[in-house]
Amino acid sequence: MVVDHKIAVVTGANRGIGHEICRQLAKLNIQVVLTSRNREKGEAACKLLRDENLDVLYHQLDVTDEKSIHDFCDNIQEVYGRCDILINNAGIFPEVKDTSDDVKTSVFSSELKCVHRAMETNVYGPLLLCQEMVPLMRTHQYGRIINISSSLGQLATMNAGFPAYRISKTALNVLTRILASELKEENIIVNSMCPGWCRTDMGGPQAPRSVEEGAETAIWLATLPDDGPRGGFFKDKQRIEW
Ligand SMILES: NC(=O)c1ccc[n+]([C@@H]2O[C@H](COP(=O)([O-])OP(=O)(O)OC[C@H]3O[C@@H](n4cnc5c(N)ncnc54)[C@H](OP(=O)(O)O)[C@@H]3O)[C@@H](O)[C@H]2O)c1
Numbered sequence: 001m002v003v004d005h006k007i008a009v010v011t012g013a014n015r016g017i018g019h020e021i022c023r024q025l026a027k028l029n030i031q032v033v034l035t036s037r038n039r040e041k042g043e044a045a046c047k048l049l050r051d052e053n054l055d056v057l058y059h060q061l062d063v064t065d066e067k068s069i070h071d072f073c074d075n076i077q078e079v080y081g082r083c084d085i086l087i088n089n090a091g092i093f094p095e096v097k098d099t100s101d102d103v104k105t106s107v108f109s110s111e112l113k114c115v116h117r118a119m120e121t122n123v124y125g126p127l128l129l130c131q132e133m134v135p136l137m138r139t140h141q142y143g144r145i146i147n148i149s150s151s152l153g154q155l156a157t158m159n160a161g162f163p164a165y166r167i168s169k170t171a172l173n174v175l176t177r178i179l180a181s182e183l184k185e186e187n188i189i190v191n192s193m194c195p196g197w198c199r200t201d202m203g204g205p206q207a208p209r210s211v212e213e214g215a216e217t218a219i220w221l222a223t224l225p226d227d228g229p230r231g232g233f234f235k236d237k238q239r240i241e242w
Pocket of ligand 1: 203
């Protein structure tokens, strides 16, 4: 089956901001492929959107598993023949749940395994996905890649606390810059964005923003016109400092 309408892939979409991004893209009649590392959770999340009459498909994808990424991308190519939008949303904040207070606050107590885990999910996953998906985007000379980063990865305001998460999100922004540079002559637009502090499992119930607000800039970037901004870091649809 080769389709002629836009296909969007969203990683880590069984809950939180990724799930809301799927909802909002599907409302724009974009064919959404909702992915999650856990099939059961992903299928349940997909059903929630289908119950809202949204045409959302499900596929398993663990962004820390190279084989899972490769099989997934092969399947997208075979079934749809295209990937127009890639939202690298899946993320972990290892210092939130897994570690002692010291590790949350001081780089001197930071455990390397924690940094490794953050890099695997937040950086290497998006890198591998881009390596697999950009060739497919090139066949249609169309692509929008959105890396969901965080202001905690912003060098301009870099501070102590949460070193693994910060290092990984800064590195994700570096990936955005490199990709955007390599793709500067093509209609494949790559940007980073910060959703702001949102009420999700990661953000916690005290966060000031809803998932709808967190997803808004991602939808804007995913639907940019060909002459839209590229190679930037955005929050609330405004360019912010790296
Ligand atoms: N919430 C905030 O305040 C905030 C602020 C700035 C940036 N962000 C960024 O926004 C993105 C979404 O955050 P969120 O608040 O929606 O977080 P969340 O509620 O914790 O959801 C994270 C999602 O990522 C998935 N995930 C984790 N590891 C994965 C893997 N190896 N493969 C595939 N999926 C994986 C989780 O799946 P499981 O259910 O299987 O764990 C879950 O679906 C993240 O990149 C985060 O860093 C969030």
